Amino acid sequence: MIMIRARSRWLVAGVAAAMLAATTPAASAARDDGRLSWRDCGGQGVVAGMRCAAIEVPADWAEPRGRKITLEVARLPATEPARRIGTVLGISSGYGIQELSRSAADLAELRRRFDLVGFDTRVTHWIARMPEVCKQPGASLHDPRGEKDFAELAAGMKAAFEKCRQADPTGLFAHLDALSVARDTEAIRRALGGERASFMAGGMGGVAAAAYARLFPHRVRAMYVDGVNNQTEGWPAQRLRYLPVLQKMVTRFAGWCADTPACALHGEDAEAVWRRLVRDADRHPIPVTSSRYGEGELTGWLLTSTTIPPDPGPRNAAWLAFADAVDRARRGDGSGFADQALGAASFVAMPGAQVMSCGDDRAYGSYAQLEDYRRKARDLAPEYAGAEITLLGCAGWPLPVANPARPLPTGALPPVLGVGTTWVDQVATESFTRMIPGSVTVAYDGPGHVTYLSGRKCPIRYATAYLTDLELPRPGTVCPAE
Template sequence: MTKIERNAALFAALAAVLALVSPLTTASASTAGDAGPPHLDWTKCEGTALDPRQECATVEVPMDYAAPHGGKITLAFSRIPAENPRARRGALFLIPGGPGGGSLDQPSDKGQKLPQEVRDAYDLIGFDPRGYGRSTPVSCDVERGDLARTKLLPWPAPDGSVTENMTTARRMSEACARNGGRLIRHISTANEARDLDRIRAALGERKISAWGVSYGTYVGAVYNELFPHRTDRFVLDSNNDPDPVRVQRAWLAAFETGAEENFPEFAEWASRPGNPERVAGTAAEVRRLFLRLAARLDREPLPWPGANPEELNGNVLRQTMLDHLYDPDDYPALAELILAVRKGTVPPAPQAPPEPVLQNVTAVGAATLCNDVAWPRSAAGYEKEVAESRAEFPLTAGMPRNAAVCAAWPHAPKEPAVRITDRGPSTVLMVQNRRDVATPLGGALELREALGRRAVMVTVNSTGHDAYLANGNACGDRTVSHFLATGERPARDVVCD
């Protein structure tokens, strides 16, 4: 999963992207390497706070790769050319998290955090995945209440019941079937990887390098599997378990261990003497207070005008906790909420992201999760899993094993999930924080094992989601930057303390 839903400012920027009306030049890309690249008439990207060097285009690709001569969709992509043409090596794709995120503007923001020697060597390539943003978009047009974070992630009722979750799954699935058009059935990780290869062909690149983050690590791993000889230098940052049977179900389940591994870091910070947002005297007291307040809000929610839902209940508090564990910089806001709840008050409601953006993100996310792999459909099975999770992992109250929209998805996956293997060139450097609420170390180790000799892994002794140039450390950043600039990796897996 990604931080996109919890960051209102980012949503606002995405809304601006969706609202752009300036045309992009469209080209049609042949199947990988069949012919020379099409002519791309790059145009100025529209938007705010973009690097003036960033330019945009689109490429036309099949909606259904099993019927390549059928309906077409467009993919929007962008680039900032390598800053030193004499040192240019190729194209570095910025693969976004999600599912339900894009990187069209990232060459102008996170791309500029890359060290000079990397920016000298690569064209920085951003893109909006199929169905999203300025690519051919989809929307399920679900009810506004179903856009709440505690609906998009399936929090059970306070007593552990999943009845309402199953009802929500059916309602949202029916909306996607009714309003999502043909494209909703063809949004998947494998198709995103195929789309990346069409962009590669349109750019005229024989191989590509990539920096994939969070869900983008799975996209990168699938691309490596489907197009192994098109890969140059791949960085997979904050890694997902590639289990081909469970796929995103395993990622959702990982929140229960992710919360348990990360909450102690928050609790230690929130109990530190001298901290102006100090919550309690010890880390153990912080945990007990949080669980007690969540249980109280289960019984007696506080009105929260302007929020969705318009109450601060136990699950809203738990979801806010998860969202704020992504980044230690967000600890103060979580502490302030806990202190307010203890007094029986609420802070101002968080700014709501623009609804068209939420609808778009929700549709792409749901389609990817449900089209990659079939989910169980038995309410009784989810009830059992939720009960076990609630007993073992009280912080997450059963949500990670609960029934999401895919429990009622009307269509079976069109193909099996891609199995990640150790067959292919050794082109991958993984970087992973030791404490990551969304993509815990355990899932990264599963991907590391699946890739075998194809990868080397850098484990960073840091806390938070997104390691490279974000919540990692200088040792990890230096190792990744050196790999992108020179192609040299550590001889074996390393730990950066």
């Protein structure tokens, strides 16, 4: 799942901002023989010793001689070349070079024996060239009530998708699915040389990792996944897995508030206050105005679509701000949620943003499917039984789904290592690793998402040992919070 609910500010301020202006390290062109020509990287934030290159791949892999796009690639060579094992190739959902730069210091032990390689996916190519019409929301997202309501929302999004498609200068509109990213990954692996590679994937990069494992299992020496989703079992099923995690998040926040005099809800049942706010806002939406996103209404559904920050933040700043926003909202002032809630709804309704995942079956296929989801959700967490906001953005997708949710053949795959945080993404990651016999998921008992990008030492230590020696930790291994 995209972390709209827990990380809306990151999504809107980070991803949406990147859609307006994308920058990547300078790179060379690929040689004619398909091998990569490495040069020094340019640009800010580049790690010392990093080398950059570029490779051309088809915009549409079904037409390999057709239009091409250029992908940027970066490599941190092994620091002990005489003992080098091979390559660890990162599979990202977007800006893989930034991820490589960000995690380089924490992966220094792994780099002793491996070249570390990252690349900016075709998504970054799309973001940098996206037409303005693709940035305009196609519908006012809400929790549909009835088939007619759902059909009208889908029709609005379909019209917006069609306008975006017609304006697309890249040829990528229909080819941003994870199978296309997986084929790009294989092209890079071939250009790097060798029969097999090891892989790391975090967050939404797990969708492309599963696609790669589906297409090229014999090229996988080892695979480490961190905080990933399991698209193969379907997005509604992943959301249902996450609902108990949301409830625990509320309970955890309420316990903290009870012990923290600085919490604006201290001395009250903070969990009950939150639930009452959600119920009342659905009955009487709170008018809000955002300097960035304009005017709107704060409904209970929209509140539960953005929800409580899963990480209290430095000095509990995120939870303190959330408690203050709840306290003000119950008194009719929803300004503490305005940017977050309206920004999330605007982003998810933006066809240019959703085109990146609609090909991966990220939608309710019908109102009947949405109703089936609601029935199951009510048994797990009634206050979170509304439509999952990220699955509404792909309503009305006008093309066949390129990468439908379906079981992953696992016979040719080696056991994989997964890491998930108990506060956020362990259940999703474990559903991924459970597909592959012999695999293990290590639980990081604390907040956060994608631990290797957060510099969590214990998970990185297990990842390094596994990728180096192909030895998995014992099932049930837990890393304490750092």
